[in-house]
Every structure is written in C-alpha cells, then in structure tokens.
Amino acid sequence: MIVNHRAVASIYRFEMARAWRTVMQSVISPVLSTSLYFVVFGAAIGSRIQSIEGVQYGAYIVPGLIMLSLLTQSIANASFGIYFPRFAGTIYELLSAPVSFVEVVVAYVGAAATKSIIIGLIMLATAAMFVDLEIRHPVWMVAFLLLTAVTFSLFGFIIGIWADGFEKLQLVPLLIVTPLTFLGGAFYSIDMLPPFWRAVSLFNPVVYLVSGFRWSFFGQSDVSVGVSLAMTFLFLALCLAGVWWIFKTGYRLKA
Amino acid sequence: MPPIISISQLSKTYSSGFQALKSVDLDISQGEIFALLGPNGAGKTTLISIVCGIVNATSGGVTVGGHDIRRDFRAAREMIGLVPQELTTDSFESVWATVSFSRGLFGRRRDDAFVEKTLKDLSLWDKRDARILTLSGGMKRRVLIAKALAHEPRVLFLDEPTAGVDVELRRDMWQLVRGLRETGVTIILTTHYIEEAEEMADRIGVISKGEIIVVEQKAELMSKLGRKRLTLNLQEPLSEIPDSLEPYRLELKSGGCELVYTYDAQGQRTGITRLLTDLSAAGVTFRDLQTEQSSLEEIFVGLVKDKR
Numbered sequence: 187m188i189v190n191h192r193a194v195a196s197i198y199r200f201e202m203a204r205a206w207r208t209v210m211q212s213v214i215s216p217v218l219s220t221s222l223y224f225v226v227f228g229a230a231i232g233s234r235i236q237s238i239e240g241v242q243y244g245a246y247i248v249p250g251l252i253m254l255s256l257l258t259q260s261i262a263n264a265s266f267g268i269y270f271p272r273f274a275g276t277i278y279e280l281l282s283a284p285v286s287f288v289e290v291v292v293a294y295v296g297a298a299a300t301k302s303i304i305i306g307l308i309m310l311a312t313a314a315m316f317v318d319l320e321i322r323h324p325v326w327m328v329a330f331l332l333l334t335a336v337t338f339s340l341f342g343f344i345i346g347i348w349a350d351g352f353e354k355l356q357l358v359p360l361l362i363v364t365p366l367t368f369l370g371g372a373f374y375s376i377d378m379l380p381p382f383w384r385a386v387s388l389f390n391p392v393v394y395l396v397s398g399f400r401w402s403f404f405g406q407s408d409v410s411v412g413v414s415l416a417m418t419f420l421f422l423a424l425c426l427a428g429v430w431w432i433f434k435t436g437y438r439l440k441a
Numbered sequence: 442m443p444p445i446i447s448i449s450q451l452s453k454t455y456s457s458g459f460q461a462l463k464s465v466d467l468d469i470s471q472g473e474i475f476a477l478l479g480p481n482g483a484g485k486t487t488l489i490s491i492v493c494g495i496v497n498a499t500s501g502g503v504t505v506g507g508h509d510i511r512r513d514f515r516a517a518r519e520m521i522g523l524v525p526q527e528l529t530t531d532s533f534e535s536v537w538a539t540v541s542f543s544r545g546l547f548g549r550r551r552d553d554a555f556v557e558k559t560l561k562d563l564s565l566w567d568k569r570d571a572r573i574l575t576l577s578g579g580m581k582r583r584v585l586i587a588k589a590l591a592h593e594p595r596v597l598f599l600d601e602p603t604a605g606v607d608v609e610l611r612r613d614m615w616q617l618v619r620g621l622r623e624t625g626v627t628i629i630l631t632t633h634y635i636e637e638a639e640e641m642a643d644r645i646g647v648i649s650k651g652e653i654i655v656v657e658q659k660a661e662l663m664s665k666l667g668r669k670r671l672t673l674n675l676q677e678p679l680s681e682i683p684d685s686l687e688p689y690r691l692e693l694k695s696g697g698c699e700l701v702y703t704y705d706a707q708g709q710r711t712g713i714t715r716l717l718t719d720l721s722a723a724g725v726t727f728r729d730l731q732t733e734q735s736s737l738e739e740i741f742v743g744l745v746k747d748k749r
C-alpha cells in the first residue's frame with residue numbers, strides 16, 4: 187500500500203516541523219490550559235468535592251482532560267494540515283506528486299496523531315505533578331490514546347477537505363466537539379446525572395471515549411470497557427469510510 | 442522515437458458546465474522545447490493540469506513516457522516537474538527545506554549535493570535559509586523552479602514562466618531551459634506572447650477556445666504568424682482597385698481613402714518595392730503610410746479561417 191515511503195516521510199516531517207515552528211500554539215498553550223483546569227477544578231473546587239467512586243476528584247478529571255485535548259488537538263492539527271495547502275494553493279504539488287491518496291492520508295493523519303499524543307503525554311506528566319496518579323492498565327491506556335488520536339485525526343482530515351473557509355475549520359470543533367466533550371463526563375461521572383440525562387448522555391459518543399480511557403486509569407467506568415472499545419472502532423470505521431468516499435469522488439481535491 | 446507525451450482526444454468540462462478543452466490531440470517529442478501559445482482562457486493551464494494530475498480529464502487519454510497518467514500515475518508523475526502559473530509557495534518554510542521536501546515527495550533519495558547545485562543554478566544559494574515569505578516575487582518564482590527540478594524530472598512544464606518576471610530572471614530562466622535541453626529534458630511552456638514562443642521554442646502549438654488550431658515547427662509558424670499590414674493613405678480616393686494591381690490582393694478601406702496590403706514580414710521578398718513601382722505606374726499617389734503587425738487575436742482568427 188505504501189510505495190512511495192519517502193513521500194510519506196517528507197510530508198510527515200514537514201507537518202512535524204510546522205508544529206515545532208509554532209510550538210507556542212501547538213504545545214505550550216494546551217499544556218498551560220490544562221494546568222489551569224487542575225488549579226481551578228482540581229485544587230479549588232476539587233477540595234470541596236468528595237472523591238468519586240473512591241478516586242480523588244483532582245485525579246478523576248485527568249483522563250477526561252487528556253481526552254478533551256486529544257480530540258481537539260487531533261482535529262485541529264489534521265484539519266489545518268490539509269486545509270492550509272488547499273487554501274494557499276500549494277496543494278498542486280501534492281496532487282502532481284507520485285503519491286497515492288492512502289499515502290497522503292497516512293502522512294497527514296500520522297503526523298496529527300503523533301502531535302496530539304505527544305501533547306497528551308505532556309499533559310499526563312503535568313497532571314502527575316499536581317495529583318497522585320496510578321495507571322491500572324497502561325497498555326490499554328496507550329491503546330485508547332492511539333485509537334482516539336488516529337480516529338479524530340481522520341475526522342480532522344475530513345473536515346480539512348470539507349472546509350472552504352477558516353470559519354468552517356473552526357466550526358465543528360467549536361460547536362460540536364468541545365460541547366460534547368464537556369457534556370461527555372470529562373469532569374463528572376454520568377452516573378451522577380438524573381436517569382433521564384444519563385440516558386441522553388449515552389447518545390454522546392465522547393462518553394464512551396472518556397469512560398474507556400478513565401477505566402484504563404482507575405479500573406472503573408460509566409459504561410463497560412467492551413462497549414467503549416466497540417464505539418471507538420465504530421467511529422474509526424465511520425471516518426475511514428468518509429476518507430474512502432473522498433478518495434472515490436475526488437471531492438474538493440480535484441476539479 | 443515514440444513521443445514522450447501523447448495526448449489523445451482530451452476533453453475537459455468543468456463542473457460549472459464550461460468546456461475548457463475540446464478533444465485535444467498533441468504529441469510532444471523527447472528533448473524538444475514546445476511552446477503552447479494562446480490567449481488567456483484558451484485552456485493552456487487546464488491542459489497542463491490534466492497531464493500533471495491536478496485536474497481530472499472528462500474524457501480522452503494521456504501517456505507520459507509511455508505510462509498512462511491514470512493507471513500508471515507514479516511512473517508518469519515521477520518524470521514530470523511543474524512550475525505553476527501562480528506564485529504558490531509555503532510561506533514559513535526555508536528555501537532549502539521546501540526544495541528538499543519536493544525531492545522527497547517525488548520519491549527521490551536525499552541528495553544534498555544536487556539540491557545545492559539546483560539552488561546555485563538559480564541564484565538561490567545565498568537565500569537557502571531564508572523563509573520564503575521574506576523573498577521577492579522573482580525569487581519566489583525561482584524557488585518554484587527549484588522545487589520543480591528537485592527530483593530531476595525528464596519533462597518540465599513552465600506555465601506562463603515570464604508573466605511578471607524581471608529581465609534578469611527571464612535571461613537566467615532561458616539559460617537554464619537551454620541547459621536542461623542539452624541534458625535531454627523536454628520542456629513545455631505556455632505563453633500568450635508570440636515573441637516568447639519565437640525566442641525559445643523549437644515547435645509551437647496554438648490553442649484557442651480549448652482547441653489546438655495548429656502545431657508547427659517554429660520557422661513555419663512564424664511565417665504564418667509574421668504577417669504585417671501596410672496601409673497607404675491616398676491623395677485621391679479610389680472607387681476601385683486598378684486591374685494592374687490585382688496580384689497584390691489589396692483591400693480598399695475608409696471609403697476608398699486607404700489601400701491595405703498584407704504581406705509576410707519574414708519572407709524573402711515582401712513585395713513592397715514592386716508594389717510601390719506598380720502603384721506609381723497606375724497613377725496612384727499617397728500622402729502617408731504605416732505598417733503594423735497583426736495582433737495575436739487577428740492571427741488566431743486567420744488561422745481558424747485557414748483551417749476550416
């Protein structure tokens with residue numbers, strides 16, 4: 187499938203270099219904002235909240251916070267990565283190069299996922315300075331991290347192809363992803379909600395991601411891990427189908 | 442030798458419904474400099490974009506080096522370098538990084554010595570660490586050329602390479618093009634300036650409204666394109682052209698006040714001397730005269746008429 191591995195490496199390096207150039211925006215700002223969450227929710231409010239299911243509140247919100255930034259960063263990185271060449275016109279080179287669509291996707295999505303995972307890990311390290319963290323299932327933790335990063339980088343790639351302006355690029359993350367994440371149990375257990383709202387929450391895909399990820403830390407979850415995993419794969423499949431459709435139709439890439 | 446590029450019955454209708462190419466047939470020979478000459482909107486960029494894989498053809502086929510551009514797109518595209526019409530560059534990259542990137546993108550092994558040589562050939566070496574957005578327009582165009590050459594293509598497309606380019610870059614570019622030709626690279630350039638096609642090309646194809654009207658060796662085309670017009674302002678208006686002037690195929694204009702003679706400026710004999718002698722023999726006198734080159738538009742009209 188990957189024939190022109192040098193092209194994949196070139197695009198990947200290009201994208202990583204871009205992140206490095208904008209290290210302030212791409213790394214420091216998400217880490218900073220997370221630290222603020224810890225101060226506000228963990229230290230200030232958390233001291234007044236009792237532990238949830240035996241986990242101290244400051245630690246309880248860590249998986250949700252990491253998930254929040256994993257989603258937003260994956261989408262932002264991948265969507266911007268492919269949208270910008272379209273906007274600037276430099277996409278001509280990509281289209282005229284001996285690369286397949288799969289290679290392009292692998293390179294962009296790979297770079298976006300790498301960046302968001304690095305940010306996730308930095309946040310984890312930052313969190314460990316504020317609260318006692320113990321990771322019960324480190325392998326699963328990494329697996330959820332990887333799966334989520336790849337899935338939402340694919341989602342970002344689709345948005346980057348679909349968008350025909352910078353507003354649209356911001357639209358989906360701002361209006362859909364962030365609200366869903368906040369309502370998806372990042373800062374609370376959905377079991378704390380009244381039955382009706384708990385049922386509504388089950389339609390929120392982010393609930394499954396946060397729940398599964400939290401399980402890998404504390405060994406307890408709002409919904410069963412199997413369901414979480416299945417849902418994650420379902421989103422992955424949906425995003426792959428979207429990307430495949432773009433390839434088949436040449437949607438917005440070629441006149 | 443088989444053609445390095447073979448285009449057959451290529452048509453393109455954009456989603457807007459506009460037909461930009463109408464069943465174009467064109468063969469390009471290995472090692473030649475081919476100029477695609479045509480007014481704005483004729484379909485030059487569309488044609489190049491299809492060959493390079495940027496635009497999908499509606500119908501018809503293209504092979505490059507014998508490789509079908511769809512089925513065997515890797516082999517076809519590896520052979521091609523493209524310098525686009527618009528100055529589209531990454532802004533924040535350095536010159537060195539963007540040129541190396543292009544090489545890798547086209548699947549070539551890293552070769553710093555080659556990139557260095559390319560940058561030096563294009564007078565970009567001093568700017569290798571500069572961010573592209575700090576460069577002037579002319580320098581950006583050099584960067585685009587360097588990117589196109591980074592993977593050592595066998596075919597180079599230059600889309601309106603001299604539009605908005607200063608004299609120095611023009612000279613450098615033509616020198617580079619000739620140097621590339623020496624190494625066997627095939628060059629296809631588009632332009633809407635006759636002079637440019639004349640200066641550079643071995644062979645010229647004229648495209649108008651999505652159709653290739655004529656493809657010819659430069660010398661032959663130039664004699665067709667090089668028509669001039671001599672207008673004589675007469676002392677006394679004529680009601681009709683004297684029989685003795687029949688062979689000159691003159692036209693009478695402005696109510697008989699002007700005589701117009703069309704001739705081939707590149708030909709051995711323009712016939713002007715004889716015309717003037719015959720005019721005075723016929724007793725026709727004139728106050729003034731002007732000559733003018735026929736415009737590209739007129740030439741196109743003429744060519745289309747000739748063809749039908």
Ligand SMILES: Nc1ncnc2c1ncn2[C@@H]1O[C@H](COP(=O)(O)OP(=O)(O)O)[C@@H](O)[C@H]1O
Pocket residue numbers: 441455456457459461479480481482483484485486487488
């Ligand atoms: N993406 C597009 N959608 C619709 N029409 C287009 C598109 N690109 C070019 N055209 C039209 O096709 C015609 C040929 O354009 P082009 O190939 O750029 O001409 P040239 O390069 O000879 O100036 C023009 O009339 C142009 O408006």
Ligand SMILES: [Mg+2]
Pocket residue numbers: 485486487526600601
């Ligand atoms: Mg053009």
